[in-house]
Amino acid sequence: MKKTLLASAVSLALVGAAHADEHSGTYAFDTEGAHQFITFEISHLGFSTLYGRFNDFDGQFVYDADNPENSSVEVTIDTASVDSNHGERDKHLRSEDFLYVDEYPQATFKSTRIEVEGDDEADIVGELTLRGVTREVTLDAEMQGHGDDPWGGYRMGFDAETEIKLADFGIPTNLGKASETVTLEISVEGIRQ
Amino acid sequence: MQLRNSRRRYGAVGAGLHWLVALAVFGLFGLGYYMVDLTYYDQWYKLAPHIHRSIGILLFAVVVLRLLWRFADTTPSPLDSHSRFEVLSARVAHVFLYLLMLTAMTSGYLISTADGSGVRVFDWFEVPSVTGRIERMEDIAGDVHYWATWALVGLAALHGLAAIKHHMVDRDDTLRRILPARLKKS
Numbered sequence: 001m002k003k004t005l006l007a008s009a010v011s012l013a014l015v016g017a018a019h020a021d022e023h024s025g026t027y028a029f030d031t032e033g034a035h036q037f038i039t040f041e042i043s044h045l046g047f048s049t050l051y052g053r054f055n056d057f058d059g060q061f062v063y064d065a066d067n068p069e070n071s072s073v074e075v076t077i078d079t080a081s082v083d084s085n086h087g088e089r090d091k092h093l094r095s096e097d098f099l100y101v102d103e104y105p106q107a108t109f110k111s112t113r114i115e116v117e118g119d120d121e122a123d124i125v126g127e128l129t130l131r132g133v134t135r136e137v138t139l140d141a142e143m144q145g146h147g148d149d150p151w152g153g154y155r156m157g158f159d160a161e162t163e164i165k166l167a168d169f170g171i172p173t174n175l176g177k178a179s180e181t182v183t184l185e186i187s188v189e190g191i192r193q
Numbered sequence: 194m195q196l197r198n199s200r201r202r203y204g205a206v207g208a209g210l211h212w213l214v215a216l217a218v219f220g221l222f223g224l225g226y227y228m229v230d231l232t233y234y235d236q237w238y239k240l241a242p243h244i245h246r247s248i249g250i251l252l253f254a255v256v257v258l259r260l261l262w263r264f265a266d267t268t269p270s271p272l273d274s275h276s277r278f279e280v281l282s283a284r285v286a287h288v289f290l291y292l293l294m295l296t297a298m299t300s301g302y303l304i305s306t307a308d309g310s311g312v313r314v315f316d317w318f319e320v321p322s323v324t325g326r327i328e329r330m331e332d333i334a335g336d337v338h339y340w341a342t343w344a345l346v347g348l349a350a351l352h353g354l355a356a357i358k359h360h361m362v363d364r365d366d367t368l369r370r371i372l373p374a375r376l377k378k379s
Contacts, residue, residue, distance in 0.1 A: 055328075080329070087307030087331035088242075094332065175233055 023146050024065040027156055027190025029075075031058055035157070035189035038077060046178030052084035052093075059109075061190055063156060068116050073124060075186065077107040097173045104131050112136070120144075124160060130169045137162045139186070149191075157189040194373050198267045202370035207266060210259040211371055215349070217252045218294065221245060222346045246305055247314045253298045260291065274365055286352050293345040300341055303334035 029036045038054040059075035080101040082093045094101045111126035124139040139160040146156035163183050166175070197204040203211070228241035271280045302320070305312045309326035311319040324330065359367035366376050 080332075083328075085308060087310075087326075088305060090308075091304065091331040091335050173233065 023154065023156060023192070024063055025154075025192045026060060026062050027192050028060045029058055030155070030189045030191050033189075037185075037187045038075075039185045039187075040182050041185070042175070042182040043178040045176060050084065052082060054078070054081050054107075055083050056081035059188070060193075061158075061188075063190075068122065069114050071111075071114055073109070073111045073126070075109045077109075079105055079107050079130075098171055100131055107131075109137075109139075128162075128164070128169075130164075131171060133169045135164075135168055137164060154192040155189050156192070157187070159185070159187045161185040198269055200267060200270050202269055202366075202376060204266070205373075206262060208371045208373070210255065210262065214252065214255060214259060214294075217248060217255070218345065218349060221248055221252065222342055224248075225342065243313070243315075246301070246312050247317075249298055249301050250312055250314045250320055252294075253302075256291070256294055256298070269370060272365055272367060274363065275367075283355070286348060286355075289348055290345070290352060293341050293348060297338060297341040297345050300334045300338040304331045304338060307331035307334060 036057070038057055040052050040054075042050050044050045054077050056078035057075055059073065061073035062071055064070040079099045080094055082090055082099060082101075084090055084093065093099055096103075107128070107130040109126050109128050111124050113125050115123040115125070117123060120143040122141050122143075124141045125136060126139070127134050128137045139162045141158050141160035144157045144159060147154070149155045161183060163181050165181050166173070167180065194205045194208075196206050198207050224241060224245050228237065228245060231238045231241060271283070275283075302312060303324065306322035306324065307327055307330035309322050309324075311321040313319050356368045356371075359365050360369070369376055
């Protein structure tokens with residue numbers, strides 16, 4: 001964060017106040033307004049797609065408009081908030097067979113570096129900790145937009161997704177060949193602090 | 194064997210309900226113990242829980258009927274040879290057996306209906322959710338179900354062992370009077 005501020009300050013000095021990017025800053029997820037979703041998709045037997053969500057998570061991102069590579073993001077997920085619209089299945093997903101939430105109540109993602117791919121797209125590389133296992137994953141991210149909201153705040157939103165193998169994170173249950181990977185999607189709106 | 198209880202022994206209805214419930218309780222416990230470890234591709238993965246839920250709902254109706262019958266019918270008196278401790282501990286155990294059964298069945302139902310869906314009883318009828326969707330109710334109900342069912346079979350085993358002790362050691366009519374057997378003259 002210090003680095004980001006420094007980078008902003010340097011670029012501010014270089015390009016002058018007129019060019020200072022007003023949308024740089026630290027953005028907190030809009031948990032209160034629930035403009036944030038983490039969903040997952042996994043195939044059921046290869047016949048259909050099952051969708052679920054994590055209802056409770058929080059995070060923030062730092063956006064550096066002049067040097068987007070210096071931006072960063074971190075997310076903390078309450079794993080027990082898994083919700084696939086079926087109580088018995090959710091109970092099973094929370095058990096040792098899957099997320100083991102008693103032992104690992106939190107999953108986290110912390111970005112380590114960002115590779116800008118285009119105007120609004122970037123690969124966000126970071127460490128995902130899930131069920132006690134930490135691995136590097138790459139989120140394929142896209143900025144949807146940013147600007148003043150109607151209530152006096154400043155907002156910025158992203159969509160990002162990645163794919164993980166269940167077995168890579170120590171999930172012991174075999175759901176079959178068609179269901180070895182799960183796609184995680186995050187859609188968040190941050191409010192500049 | 195007459196239908197109603199007498200002061201000396203259980204009648205066919207009371208005894209029949211007792212053994213039916215005993216069979217169902219141990220059967221459900223065994224099925225439940227077995228089914229939670231089934232893997233995804235097992236033939237029984239969906240069938241075992243379906244049978245478990247269906248029998249559980251039917252058992253609830255049977256236990257309610259049994260309680261109504263119990264209050265309507267005569268209660269056999271304790272044998273004269275029983276000590277005060279035996280009479281009291283048996284009574285306490287009976288009350289807890291009923292409470293644990295009702296707790297176990299209710300909590301099981303609340304696991305399945307935590308998402309607001311009903312419970313299908315075989316392919317016969319469906320019991321709707323009473324609570325509607327309540328977030329994470331399945332976890333709390335699941336913990337209650339786990340402990341209540343273990344406590345229930347533990348206490349039921351003790352209850353059975355006590356009856357066997359009366360039969361084998363004390364050689365009295367305690368067990369005989371809930372079986373379709375002739376009582377001793379006393």
